[in-house]
Amino acid sequence: MATKKQEQQPIDAYLASVKDPVARKTLGALRQQLRKLLPGATETISYRMPAFKVDGDVVAGFAFFKSHCGYYPFSGGVVPALKPELEGYATSKSGVTFLPDEPLPAKLVKRLVQARLAELAPGGKKPAAAKKKALITERVTDSAVKEATGRDWKAWMRALDAAGAAELNHKELVALVAREVESGWWQQSISVAYEQARGKRVVGETATTGFQVGVVRTLPMTAPELWDLLTKQAERWLGPGAKLKFEPGKGYEVPKRRGAPGVRGELRVVKPGERLRMTWQPDSWTKPATLQLTLESKARGAALHVHMEKLPDAKAREAMREHWSKILANIAKD
Template structure:
């Protein structure tokens, strides 16, 4: 993300803090196009990145991370739906990554926005209860098979918490033990408690970033596979759909780095 001493509060401030000239030019042009595609949208900063919101729903966000730009429809189903059109790009369920000097074609940006708008329109016609589980609130799951044994994966999970919780995190895999993650640039502090541990298999804990009124539940499940081991990350009781997509992106990125 852009280098700054504090989280930008406006898109103008965000772009001003982008030090890479190519990235600044590309993201500024992208912003101009999105303004034309979404004339009634509200510009905002959501999860430390510029975003466009329509009637309370995030349509799309964009960002610059060190060497690449990212384009993020506010849903985990838009990018998979356009898999053929996105061939050749680096993608996750929630976004597309591209070099600063190779902007996304305008037609592709338009198609991504159109698919997201259609999704929002369709969702608005569904009963509210269909958008989340009444018992578990908004929830998300991300799974990936990793090139390591199940014991090695469990060791990484329980002894290298700073790699997935955040720098400075402390975690003791024992039920009833509290943990904390200090606040850092661009990310709030997080606190919680380990709820249950099945050694080598499952870790369940609460997750409450600074500012949240209620904690979410975070669970990791390690499963041996023929080649490697899978790690399933599940979150329950998230406050809203926007947070759900942000968490989907977070854990997808972390598992990709581990792989």
């Protein structure tokens, strides 16, 4: 019993040091789930975060930062392999971040653990996303895709371009292809092939979106009410004095004020009740980032997913994470 107590002490101390009570509760619950999923694991501290080791290898770790929590499988292949299941979360090759009051679903944690264990198993294979070495259009012939779906690769590229697929994220792209293709395998293959062909995805990695960040929060209102707020009260989320006309191609401006730079951009996509996509460029940035707001109905309200891509650097990523976390928290209070 003494040995077991000693092994638990580092994580106990870490959790005790987390001042945010919501984050401490969330990470404590995550720890209990990992104990059930990994009953023979050793609890320790690795890279200054709580971690679970199996036969000497770290399988899972977690941590709390200034305003968000993170889950880390200690592998560069697990998160990219589960990218479709992680849609809506801010991810990197090494981990997944989430808000303290929006814990990772238990099923998702289980999938992350299973993927890491499979990777470490004797003779185990690396996750599928890490194995791909060739473009899908090079591995699957024109005749094969045409026989299965009715179009060859060039025809699919033209059709998806015409349908505006360049502005869609992966999940939306798969849904678009699914309107014509029943097979889930072909839906994914065509979607990834298109992303590779248009430079949105490099072989074996995620889309080339540079530094990116995502924040999600469930708000105490219905999806129609949330859409109404976004479109009729733009100052609530863009800032005081914001001028925005909700039509694709229209520019917008947010005046500079004390403590906040001016922002300008252009609206690219408007899907009523579902999604807004636009550029976002503060005065100090030389190039614009991409900002997307997506609504999702929930049993107890509506979730607002905020995702930014093509951020200039890691400092801007953390600044935007903090910025949007505060915006969503303020909306939730009202």
